[in-house]
Amino acid sequence: MMTNTWMNRGQKIPTLTVMTSYAILLEDHPLFREGLKAYIGAHFPDLELLYEGDSFLDARSATIEKKPSIAIVDLHLGDGRKPAEIVGHFSSLDIPVLVISALNNFESVKSAFSVGASGFVTKDSTIEEIGRAIRTVLSGGQWISPTLSRALTYKESLTSQLSTQELKAVILYASGLKLDVVARRMDVAPSTVKQYIDRSKAKFRAAGLPVSTKTELYRLLRNEGLIE
Secondary structure, eight states: OEEEEEEETTEEEEEEEEOOEEEEEEOSOHHHHHHHHHHHHHHOTTEEEEEEESOHHHHHHHTTTSOOSEEEEOSOOSSOOOHHHHHHHHHHTTOOEEEEESOOSHHHHHHHHHTTOSEEEETTSOHHHHHHHHHHHHTTOOEEOHHHHHHHHHHHTHHHHSOHHHHHHHHHHHTTOOHHHHHHHHTSOHHHHHHHHHHHHHHHHHTTOOOOSHHHHHHHHHHTTSOO
16 A cells, blocks of 8 residues: 655645555466556556466465455466366455456356356457456456357357257368268258358357358357367
8 A cells, every 4th residue: 555645834644545456467478468467557557466477376375465356367377277276266265367368168268257257358359358357357347258248148049049950050061071961961952051051150140259161160169069
């Protein structure tokens, strides 16, 4: 805590008290970490980094003497440690956790929130969005990127949005089969398979999941655990 005072006729009169908050920045990519560190320094002058680095054990030790107001963490630190252990440790100490991850699939987001995360943003988010997420979590709220939120809503109602035939068609097609092969497997005309796939892509896009190519469709279904 820092107190500024002003002189008034020989007396010191307290005028401003600035409360210093602390943060943990646990991230294993140096360039991303340095960029975020610089942003925090410029836009959150009262937020002091208690620890910044890529060691979970060092970050954990840093919380022994002082309690951070926020822990900004990457889910995967390259040390083989499970994301649930990383997020769960800080949340068990009532430290709000903002996850910043390269992963944006349903299971990663669900897992983070299930062990106490207060926010989740992806690394391809704008720095302004990350800043809003930090501010929201610091104020006691929860944050999830709008795109991720739409994706979660979509995933939870996936089977209701796609018909059985549409789902079967996109899975077979994204798995590498050609349209005519998918058609034979489903015992329908190739034109019908194309309609199934086009309708499915339209539903994906409406849910905020940009899918245009076969590769993007494969990646989406793989992230959702529908294909390997």
